[in-house]
Amino acid sequence: MSEFKEIIVSTDKIHTDEYLVNMGPQHPSTHGVLRLLVRLEGEIVHNIQPHVGYIHSGIEKMCESISYPQVIHLTDRMDYLSAHMNNEAVALCIENALQVEVPDRVKYIRTIMDELSRLASHQLWWCVMGMDLGALTTFFYGLRDREHILDIFEETCGARMTLNYSVPGGVMFDIHPNFQKRVKDFLKEFKKKLPEYDQLLTGNVIFQERTNDIGYLSKEDAIAWGVTGPSGRGSGFSCDVRKHQPYSAYPLVKFEEKLDTKGDTFTRYRLRMEEMWESIHIIEQLIDNIPEGDYAVKMKGVVKLPEGEFYQRVETARGEFGVFIVSDGKKNPYRIKFRSPGFSNLFALNKMAAGHKIADLVAIMSTLDLVIPDIDR
Amino acid sequence: MTNEELQAYLTGKFSNAEVKTGKQYVEIVVKAEDLHETAVQLKKTPELSFDYLICLTGVDYPETMQIVYHIESVEHRHVAVLKVNTADRTDPKVDTVSDVWQTAKYHEREVYDLLGVKFNNHPDLRRLFLDDSWGFPLRKDYKDEVRIVER
Numbered sequence: 025m026s027e028f029k030e031i032i033v034s035t036d037k038i039h040t041d042e043y044l045v046n047m048g049p050q051h052p053s054t055h056g057v058l059r060l061l062v063r064l065e066g067e068i069v070h071n072i073q074p075h076v077g078y079i080h081s082g083i084e085k086m087c088e089s090i091s092y093p094q095v096i097h098l099t100d101r102m103d104y105l106s107a108h109m110n111n112e113a114v115a116l117c118i119e120n121a122l123q124v125e126v127p128d129r130v131k132y133i134r135t136i137m138d139e140l141s142r143l144a145s146h147q148l149w150w151c152v153m154g155m156d157l158g159a160l161t162t163f164f165y166g167l168r169d170r171e172h173i174l175d176i177f178e179e180t181c182g183a184r185m186t187l188n189y190s191v192p193g194g195v196m197f198d199i200h201p202n203f204q205k206r207v208k209d210f211l212k213e214f215k216k217k218l219p220e221y222d223q224l225l226t227g228n229v230i231f232q233e234r235t236n237d238i239g240y241l242s243k244e245d246a247i248a249w250g251v252t253g254p255s256g257r258g259s260g261f262s263c264d265v266r267k268h269q270p271y272s273a274y275p276l277v278k279f280e281e282k283l284d285t286k287g288d289t290f291t292r293y294r295l296r297m298e299e300m301w302e303s304i305h306i307i308e309q310l311i312d313n314i315p316e317g318d319y320a321v322k323m324k325g326v327v328k329l330p331e332g333e334f335y336q337r338v339e340t341a342r343g344e345f346g347v348f349i350v351s352d353g354k355k356n357p358y359r360i361k362f363r364s365p366g367f368s369n370l371f372a373l374n375k376m377a378a379g380h381k382i383a384d385l386v387a388i389m390s391t392l393d394l395v396i397p398d399i400d401r
Numbered sequence: 402m403t404n405e406e407l408q409a410y411l412t413g414k415f416s417n418a419e420v421k422t423g424k425q426y427v428e429i430v431v432k433a434e435d436l437h438e439t440a441v442q443l444k445k446t447p448e449l450s451f452d453y454l455i456c457l458t459g460v461d462y463p464e465t466m467q468i469v470y471h472i473e474s475v476e477h478r479h480v481a482v483l484k485v486n487t488a489d490r491t492d493p494k495v496d497t498v499s500d501v502w503q504t505a506k507y508h509e510r511e512v513y514d515l516l517g518v519k520f521n522n523h524p525d526l527r528r529l530f531l532d533d534s535w536g537f538p539l540r541k542d543y544k545d546e547v548r549i550v551e552r
Contacts, residue, residue, distance in 0.1 A: 077530030084515075085538050120425075247453050247475055250504035261475065263453075268478060332424050335471060335482075337455070346456050346471070359539070363456040363471075371507045400530060 042070060045382075049078050053156050053386040056396030060373075060385075067381045072374045080400040087360045092118055092327040093191060095360065100186035102364060103398035105145040106340035108137045110362075111190040116271055117336035117347045118192040121329045128273075129317040130194040132310050135273035136207065137180075137189060139303040143214070144173040145341035145393075146300050153293065153390040154225050157234055162225055169217055172210045176203065192327055194320025207311055211304055218300060226297065235290035239376040239388035242287060249375060250368035253343025254299055255392055258292035260285035265339040277309045289384075292391040328355050342366055342393055366398035402448075402479050410448065411481070415439060423482060426471075430484045437496040443472065443483065444501050450474045451481065454502035457509065459516040461540050466493035466518060472502075487518070497523040515539040 048059040057078035063071040099110035151166020174184040246259035329351035343365030350359040419430040451472040470483040487493035497520040499506035510529040517537035
C-alpha cells in the first residue's frame, strides 16, 4: 500500500506540457471540412481555434454577377439541410423590396415545406449525434424516417435536397395532388417513431453521462456570441424569428418557442427533440386548410429591385439566417450578404468546450449542428 | 420602442450621428472616429440595450467603404442599423467593436478577409477564409483572374 502511495505522489511531479492537436479537416465529427486547432493538456481542452475556409466557394461574390432568381439556386448550396428556408429568405426579401403580396396558398405551402425541412434536418442531426457518441443504430433509424420527407420533396419539386422551390412571387410548381395525403401519412407514422428515438438515445445512461452538465453556455454569452437556433434557446436566449418577426403563415399558427436556461449539451439536445413535436403541430394546423388559389403571382420576366437596402430574417433549422441585399436598381445585386447561423454558432465553441475533455468536445460540437458550407459560403 | 420612438430617442441621444428612417429599420450613420463610443452607448444605455449583433458586413461603394451593423435588443426587441463610412476607400480603417459584441471578432475577420477593412485594436486580425496571396474579392475593383465569377 505504501508503495502504491508513492507512485501516486510521483505522478504529481510529472511535468505536463500543453500541446496542439489538429482535429480535422478530415475528422468524422466535424461533419465536413473544418479544422479545429485544439490546445490540450493531457485530455483537457484549454483552447479551440477553429480554422475555416476549406470549402469557401465565394457565393456572395458570384451573386453579384447573376440575376435574383439565380441567386436562389446558390442559397441551397450553403445550408443544404435547410435549403427551403434559405430559398424562402431570398424570395421574401425580393417580395418585400418589390412590395409583392403573395397569395395565402403560397404562405401555407412555404410554411409546411419549412417545417418538413426542419424535421428532416433535425432527424439527420439526431442520427448523426448518436453516431458521434458511438451509437450507430440511431443513424439507421434517423435516415430511414428522413427518407419519407425527401420522397415528399421529390414528388413536389423534383429535388430531394437542393429544392429551389420558392421563387420570387410564390413557389415554382403547385403541390402534387398526393401531397396532403402523403404528409399526413408521414406525420401519423412519425409520431409513433419519435418516442422510439427517446427510448433509443435520450434515456440511455451513457448518453446522459456524456451530455448532462457538459458544455455550459450562459445566456449572456449566447447573446454576445450571437448563438441562435436551438443552441441559443438552450441557454435561455429567446431568438426564434418565427415568433419575433413572423413571416409566411407563422402568424396564423399556434406553437411554442421552446426555451430552457440550463445551457448544457443535453438541454440543446432536448430542445431539438421538442422542436420536432412543435413542427409536427404546425404542419397539422396547416395541412388540411391550404386555401385554394394561385401558387404564384405573375412577376416580370426580369426581376429588378428598387435602389436601396433590404434585410430579411428567417429561422432555419440551425438558427437565424439573414439576407442583406444592396441594390442599385439593376437586375443583379450590388452586394449581397448571407448571415449564416452556423458561422456565429461555431465561434462560441471555445466558450463551451474549454475545460472539458476532448471526447466532450465531440458531443458539444454535435449539439451545435454545424453545416460547413453554411459557415464557409 | 417602435421605429418612430427609437428614431426620436436616438436623434436626441447622439448629436454627432445622423439618424434617418431606412426602408425597414432606423439607420444611425456615424463617423469612423465616433464608432466605438456609439457602439458602447447603444449597448449600455438601458432604454436601448442593443446587445445582440445580428449581422456585420461591409459594402464597397465608389466613394467609401461602408461597414453595416444590424443590431437588436433582446429585451426591447427593436432593431436598428448602425453604419460607418470610412474616410479612405482603398485603405479603410475603423475601430473594432469585438469588445462590445464578442461575435464581431470573427465577423470582422471575415470583412477584413473579403474587403480589406482594417479594424483597429482587433485582438486577432488575420484572414479567415482565403490565403494571404489573394486580393480582396468583394471589392469592386478586384480582378477575377481565375474567372470563377464572370464567365
